[in-house]
Amino acid sequence: MAEVILKNIKKVYPHQEPAKKKKGSEEKKTNLQITDEGVLAVQEFSLNIADKEFIVLVGPSGCGKSTTLRMVAGLEEISGGELYIDGKLMNDVAPKDRDIAMVFQNYALYPHMTVRENMAFPLKLKKYPKEEIRKRVDQAAEVLGITEYLDRKPKALSGGQRQRVAIGRAIVREPKVLLMDEPLSNLDAKLRNQMRAEIIKLRQRIDTTFIYVTHDQTEAMTLGDRIVIMKDGVIQQIGTPQEVFDHPTNLFVAGFIGTPQMNFFDAELVKEDGRYAVVLENARVELSEAKQANLARKQVQPGPITLGVRPEHISLAGDASQAVRGTVDVAEMMGSAVHLHVDACGRDTIVILQTMDLQGAGHPIPATGSALPFTFGGNVAHVFDR
Ligand code: ADP
Numbered sequence: 028m029a030e031v032i033l034k035n036i037k038k039v040y041p042h043q044e045p046a047k048k049k050k051g052s053e054e055k056k057t058n059l060q061i062t063d064e065g066v067l068a069v070q071e072f073s074l075n076i077a078d079k080e081f082i083v084l085v086g087p088s089g090c091g092k093s094t095t096l097r098m099v100a101g102l103e104e105i106s107g108g109e110l111y112i113d114g115k116l117m118n119d120v121a122p123k124d125r126d127i128a129m130v131f132q133n134y135a136l137y138p139h140m141t142v143r144e145n146m147a148f149p150l151k152l153k154k155y156p157k158e159e160i161r162k163r164v165d166q167a168a169e170v171l172g173i174t175e176y177l178d179r180k181p182k183a184l185s186g187g188q189r190q191r192v193a194i195g196r197a198i199v200r201e202p203k204v205l206l207m208d209e210p211l212s213n214l215d216a217k218l219r220n221q222m223r224a225e226i227i228k229l230r231q232r233i234d235t236t237f238i239y240v241t242h243d244q245t246e247a248m249t250l251g252d253r254i255v256i257m258k259d260g261v262i263q264q265i266g267t268p269q270e271v272f273d274h275p276t277n278l279f280v281a282g283f284i285g286t287p288q289m290n291f292f293d294a295e296l297v298k299e300d301g302r303y304a305v306v307l308e309n310a311r312v313e314l315s316e317a318k319q320a321n322l323a324r325k326q327v328q329p330g331p332i333t334l335g336v337r338p339e340h341i342s343l344a345g346d347a348s349q350a351v352r353g354t355v356d357v358a359e360m361m362g363s364a365v366h367l368h369v370d371a372c373g374r375d376t377i378v379i380l381q382t383m384d385l386q387g388a389g390h391p392i393p394a395t396g397s398a399l400p401f402t403f404g405g406n407v408a409h410v411f412d413r
Contacts, residue, residue, distance in 0.1 A: 029078055029079075029112060029113055029126075029203030029235070029236045030075070030076065030077060030078050030111075030112075030113060030114070030236070031075075031076040031099065031110075031111070031204055031236055031238070032074075032076070032109075032110070032111040032112075033072055033075075033076075033095075033099070033108065033109075033110055034073055034109040034110075034111070035071055035072070035073050035107065035108040035109070036069060036071075036072040036098060036105060036108035037067070037070050037071070037072070037105075037106045037107035037108050038067070038068045038069040038070075038091070038094050038095075038098060038103065038105065038106050039062065039064045039065045039066065039067055039068070039106040039107075040065050040068050041064065041065040042065050042066070057089040057090065057260075058259045059089075059091075059259050059260050060259070060260065064106075067260055068091045068094045068260050069098070069260045070260050071261065071262070072108070072262060074255060074262075074265065076236060076238065077236075079234060079235065080252050080253065081230055081236075081237040081239065081250060081251055081252045082236075082237065082238050082239065082251060082253055082254070082255060083239045083240075083241060083247040083250055083251035083253075083254045083255070084096065084238065084239070084240045084254075084255045084257060085240075085242065085243070085244060085246075085247035085251075085254055085255070085256055085257070085283075086242065086256055086257035086263075086283070087242060087258065087283075088242055090257040090259060090260065091259075091260040092241075093208055093209075095240075095257075096129075096206050096208055096238060096240050097208075099112075099127070099204070099206060099238060100125070100127055100129050100206050101120065101121060101125050102122060105118050112125060112126070112127070112203065113126075113203065125204075126203040126204070127202050127204040127205070127206055128149070128196075128198065128200055128202035128204075128206070129205075129206040129207070130190075130193050130205070130207045130208070130210045131193070131208050131209075131210070132209040132212045134181070134189045134190055134192070134193040134213075135193065136192055136193060136196075137181075138181055138182060139180070140180070140181075141177065141178050141179060142168075142173065142176050142177050142178070142179055142180075142184070142192050143164055143168075143177040143178065145192055145195075145196055146167060146177075146196045147160045147161075147199070148196065149196060149199060149200050150164075150200065153200070160199075164177070164195075167195040167198050167199045168195060170195075170198070170229065170232055170233070171194060171195050171225070171229070172191070172225075173188060173191050173192060176188060176192075185218075186214050186215075186218065187214055187218045187221065190210060190211070190213075191225070194210070194226075194229065198229075198233055198235070201233070201235075202235060203235065203236065204235065204236045204237075204238065205233075205235045205238075206240075207226075207237065207238070207239045207240065208240045209240055209241055209242070210222075210226075211223065212241075212242075212243075219246075223246060223250065226239075226250060227249075227250065244283060244284050244286070245286065247268070248268040248272070248284070249268075251267075251268060252267065253265060253266060253267055254266065254267075254271060256271065256280050256283060256284070263276065263279055263280050264276045271284050272284055272285060275335075277411065278291070278333060278411045281335045281411065282335075285337055287338050287366070287377045287379070288377070289335045289336065289337050289409070290336050290337070290338060290341070290376045290377060291333050291334065291335050291411075292307055292333070292334045292335075292336070292374070293331065293333065293334075293372070293413065294306060294307040294331075294332055294333070294334035295330070295332065296327065296329050296330060296332045296410060297311075297329050298329045303318070303319055303323075303410075304405075305332070305334050305408050305410065307334060307351050308350075308351045308352060308371075308372060309347075309348060309350055309351065310344070310349060310350050310401075310402045310403070311349070312402065312403060312404070312408055313405050314405045314406075314410075315404075315405045315406035318405065318406070318408070318410070322410065327410070331413045332411060332413050333410075333412070333413045334408060334411075335408075335410075335411060336407060336408060336409070337407065338366075338377040338378055339379045340403055340404065340407035341376075341379075341380075341401050341402075342401060342404070343380070343385075343388075343390065343400070343401055343402075344400040344401050344402040346400075347398070349402070350400035350401055350402050351371050351372065351400065351401050352371065352398070352400055353369035353370060353371035353376060353378075353398070353399040353400065353401055354370045354371075354396065354397070354398055354399065355367050355368070355369055355370075355393045355394065355395055355396060355397050355398075355399050356395065357395060358394060358395055363381065363382055363383070364380065365379070365382060365385070365392055365393065366378075366379055367379075367380065367393060367399065369399050369401070371401070378399070378401060380393070
């Protein structure tokens with residue numbers, strides 16, 4: 028059992044003299060709140076993580092992900108709030124007594140030790156019997172597919188293999204909570220995809236709660252049971268990948284989750300006979316029942332709004348007189364889909380059309396310069412305050 032509870036956690040970094048700032052540490056661009064005490068790097072962070080849950084903290088650089096993770100690890104003091112692991116208050120418990128392990132972006136392996144020695148190290152420190160150490164290292168090596176490298180030194184390994192060793196060293200202790208801070212960021216794209224799948228497999232084989240930090244929304248979406256989206260030290264939304272994709276609570280989340288990015292338009296929300304519709308140029312789209320109910324509950328008033336529509340939710344309109352008028356600037360054929368940059372409403376709008384759907388409708392693949400009247404469904408139109 029390892030439930031992790033963060034209750035109203037806060038981190039304040041004291042103001043620093045410019046000269047005291049860490050050498051080489053680049054200033055991260057954020058709009059963090061500043062108080063008399065210092066910079067509020069994390070505020071009002073509350074989250075209940077279930078036993079064996081895989082939680083991903085995601086957000087742009089400087090939003091407070093690592094700080095949060097480091098507070099759970101005990102590497103950073105907690106300025107306010109409470110941290111519980113397995114029901115025990117951990118705020119003042121030393122890192123080594125928290126029964127957690129952490130994997131870092133830069134692997135942090137000991138270069139003079141073999142892979143086996145690296146992986147055995149935390150168990151040696153805890154004075155495990157030799158036979159037990161051997162057994163656990165062998166098991167972890169097998170899970171991670173690095174048995175054949177056990178006698179090598181880290182420098183004789185590839186980046187992906189080194190990261191496996193770092194993960195191996197973290198899991199031999201069978202920690203209650205495994206913390207991972209951007210573990211795949213130093214790997215190239217292909218290896219990153221491969222390791223992502225490895226982490227999913229690993230997760231199925233070990234009984235551990237995972238807290239994983241990344242700035243990459245794809246990694247967050249594919250790995251997390253739930254993801255926590257952060258900005259400027261503040262949680263923006265917590266939900267399953269599907270929830271945050273389908274129901275982003277604000278413009279930031281809507282723009283951050285999903286690739287290519289959601290399109291945003293200046294549009295109008297209208298209400299007739301008690302029903303909401305959005306109007307964009309000649310397209311008037313009545314919203315779905317779920318969205319009607321949601322807007323009614325929040326008593327949203329008609330008027331100017333920002334309309335969000337994902338590229339894959341835009342469809343060709345048969346009748347141009349009831350559509351948004353666009354012109355194809357660039358058509359990129361990807362095989363199963365065509366990605367279009369469309370000049371519409373005075374902005375670059377991304378449209379993804381499935382080739383099979385086009386063929387089924389007897390529609391040619393849109394060419395550069397051609398007119399593209401389009402519309403969208405009332406269930407995929409996202410309404411945000413302007
Ligand atoms: P992320 O992991 O999301 O990139 P961090 O948690 O590393 O963000 O940083 C959050 C904010 O706190 C940033 O503005 C960063 O500059 C600041 N920060 C991080 N570590 C320190 C520190 N030791 N002293 C002062 N400010 C820090």
